Amino acid sequence: MNRYEARLLRQGNPWLYALLRGSRLTGRLTRVPRLGWLVTDPVLARRVLNDHGGFTMAGEGGVGHMWSQLFGAEMAGLFDGTEHTRVRTAARDLFTEQAAAELVERAQGEHYRRLAERLREGETVDVAAATRVLAGRLVADLLGLRLGPDAAPYENLFSLGERLAALALGTTSSTDLPEEKIAAASRIAAELTRAVPEAYAAAGQDTILGRCRELGFSLDLTRGLATLLAVAGTETGASGTSRTVALLHDTGQLGTLLARPDLMPNAVREGLRVATPAPLIGRHVAKDVTVEGRLIREGERVIVLTHRANNDAGAFDVTREYVAENRQLWFGAGRHLCLGAAVARTQVTRMLQALTETGRPYRVVSRRAARGVLVPTYHSLKVSLDAPN
Template identity: 30%
Template sequence: MTARIATREDRRVVRRAHTTGYLALSSINALGDAVRVPGVGLVVNDAALIRQILLDDVHFAKVGPGGSSELWTPVIGGNALLNMDGPAHTQLRRKLGPLFTPRFLSRIVGDILEPELDAFRRQLGEMGRADVVGYAERAAALVICRLTGYPADADAATAQLARARELLRYAKLTTRRFEGATLAAMRAKLSELTTIARSAYREADRETVPGLLRSQGLGEHDAIAVISALVIAGTETIVSFLPRLAQLLITSGHLDRLADDPSGVDAAVNEGLRVTVPSPVMIRAVAEATTVGGRRVRPGDRIILSTVMACNRAGDFDPDRLVPAEMRHLWFGAGAHFCIGMALATLEATTFAATLADIHATTPLRIVSKRYKTRTIAASYQELILECTPS
């Protein structure tokens, strides 16, 4: 019962963030696995079908009419990883690889996450309460600043995060491309984000994305496009997930078990990702005519992959249940475009969850206050206050 309550609370978080879109996807989900929606595209709600599409780079693409490239290329440029296909995409991923190795990521934990978690723990000890959202925003923003070359300052980092959120607010399920005044406004906001990254590129620090890409022969324009994509798409994902994970663990009572046996942290985080689905929707263009769930699709058609509805079909939060094979890591994609930042996001989440369990073992945690985010593409809490009491 507590798991159901926790899951229903998470659904409430999503509904408050984008009521119309969530209700629309829920209604479409009830109509079948693949549903054609005028003005939107073919909406796919089945995990196996979604995985099949993501693995098929012959019939489906990110680049082309109806694809995500049509949406983001005018804003950030053509070589930003999230709007690329083929050999160029593969080559760029390979160049970014050194920034996502276990050795480098362990340094991220030591330099950024552990100090932030220590501060979070101290605040709980001294004040008796702390805001998970505030921690998540600072930590994730500092990590992305480390990667992209921004100054490692909490205030400056969260300011960059706020600018990235402003860009995300322009994107809606029905948006196929940004044009006119909207496009001009987005480019202006993006220029504020990239000024410091250009300096990092010129300084050639190989422990930042711009410096690494420069060392491997990528021009400044393309390097800045990659950085823009990381800031826009990468940061908000983990910021939205951590408070929702905390809610699931505490409300379901599963944090009690993790406090007794921390070895279950990985399974709990994985199930938390399955329930929350940080990337609730993905977009693909049809490159060659084929069928999806028995429906014909042709070049120019737009495919909406409703990962949130597909993964929600497995039921309530339950870390003891194996995630169905067709859903495994689906929130990070599949195939050539599988999220390059998965290892980093998972490491941030497991480090956070392990700390919560450790605190809970001596001073039980409970949620005492919460406020929901509204009108945002990344559903989460505006505030989630935890209180600890001596056991």
């Protein structure tokens, strides 16, 4: 692991860092006291994530279990079976490559252009701060919330999502939330979705809220889904973007990308692989399953350590071809494969294009890790362009 990434993980989420270090001593599939089964191998990871009968997101150990404690049984029903398929099918066309490109341009395009302009004018730009506002803008657009031109409300949206996600810290040994966490989460969710009722009533068919209304979802369930989206799409996207920017710089491979812009998709893929902003995925064991000759019992939990599984392929390398064993495990696998994958890739691409459009290298002037976060990321990552020759 490169030293900046190591520091980011250690300072942001020390428990995760310790788990990743410790996992170097475990095998592909290891039973760890108090945690459950740890999976570190990409092929096994995909096997678990694709076995929907054996492993579920909805029971203890899965993220769906936490959401159902916050938003009730109706919400729990959305994480599995036919209801899950119904929601995904209804939302699919909002998340295609084309829709993602349009969404990112509409919600963020002007801001990438402004960022590139500031760099050209010789200013130093804080990429990490920009990703927070950009993520807030994206979610606001998806949800049909009108928050005006200023950055502050979007930053607030981001920090609410971040605070909500941070409540999940310490849930790795149990996803049963204590009452005070449920109360705190409900308060944050209420603030996050303050404008949802109005938007729900008026939103068009081309928005998530409009689709929820068409599907006959109650306002409460819609608020739950809106909150889920605000959390799923913000921290991960911001982390993946700023860490890819730093990785390109720190590994000395920015020059390669500048000389060969056709490597852009590789740079984005490698950044997301190495950073793996969703570093682990939890599942509840729904029935006895034998994996690699080991019996995993109903009621146990599995932690798929995606960060480890993705990083075993090697260090960040923009010339690395697609790794077949990993596919795109940083976005998960199976029925819950990240719905926002195209959006996430587009955002990283647009940021890298904004930073490299002059053909001149950028340099990281200063950086600071975010602390006490679920998803390790930069709190600030200041970059400026090298002077023209």
